[in-house]
Amino acid sequence: MDYNLRYQTKQKFISRLWILAISVMIVFLPGHGTSRASDPSPTQVNSLQELVDRFDSSSCRECHEQIFTQWEKSHHSRSLMGINDYIFIASYLKKGPLAIPSGEKATKKNFPCFKCHFPQIEFATDSVAAEIAKAALDNDKVTVRKLNIGCLVCHREKSVVHGRPDMNAIYGNNDIKDHPETPVRKSPLLKNSLMCGQCHGLGPNLEFETPVQCATLYGSYLHAYIPSGGTETCQQCHMPGGDHYMPPNFNNRTELSERLRNSLPMQVRALAYSFQPKEEDIRPMVVVNTKIFSKAGHRIPDG
């Protein structure tokens, strides 16, 4: 009996040792955790509502009413909607390389656009992608409108590129330790063009199974504007005085026309005369010369 008891105890000890060893191996296995180093993986949520709640920034409005109102009018507040609140992702789900037979079949792989249009998807499972696909295909604007580039996307997720942001802080232009609810940490990135460049594009996004190409503006800024001697930042033109309206607003047609008129002055010259390249060959003509100047920090148009 004694021998059997000692044998069983020893076997239990060995089993527990194995479990411990395997657990340690899993934790330190390469690729475990977030795609960026050092921080533990944030739990992925299984429902769209949980994801919306996690990034809810309605409490910001209580003190930052003016900024919130500016943002509400911006395209950042409806990042899955195109001109006139058209749900653009629906067209890609219906036809083309990202198409699916029904919303339930969608996974995160169907949404490379979310890299910039809804980066919060990083914290969600494929079932949330399926919920979004269904809402998009059903033209459910109330639901899709909840998915946006809210305060926490820029003021936390995108505020730090060297490592992961502190999930218990938000980021601003200055340290504010006694900020209500969450301390504010200074991020120099917020006033830098790289902040916007994280989403406003270098060109092809080759990291996806189905590569996509959307915005190229930051690439144009880096490789055309800066080499030509440009010195302004994205924020200086698109967020003057910290305005979170961030034009252009493609839904305000008059305002956009005016903005383009100011950014692209045009000069037209015209001459009527008779050209005579040789004897008895007289060609009455008008010569029109057009010249469009650009004050922008990137190509126009993009896309």
Place this chain on the structure above:
Amino acid sequence: MVLDVTANASDGKQIFHTSKIYMPQATDSRSNQMVLGPDKKLGLIRDTSIQPFAPKEETIEIPLPQGVTEVDLEVNLSYQPRPGDIYPIHNIKKHVSLDPK
């Protein structure tokens, strides 16, 4: 971005029209066929968009039909994210004549 140049004779009849389209142009990098839409585009094959610090200049010669000595020119620049969806930017009109002033 579309530049339209139109010339009308003094009787209102159109004698000339041309358009220039300014935009980055992409293929899917598997053929030389231009494609539209971010789900298909991959790389640029040509770029006629308006670049920072680089004025975009066009010289357009309009031959005048016999008997036409005056024309009304209209130059329009517009942003057209989709065909037919027009955001006007500039509309410049000029009257020119072969006759000396």
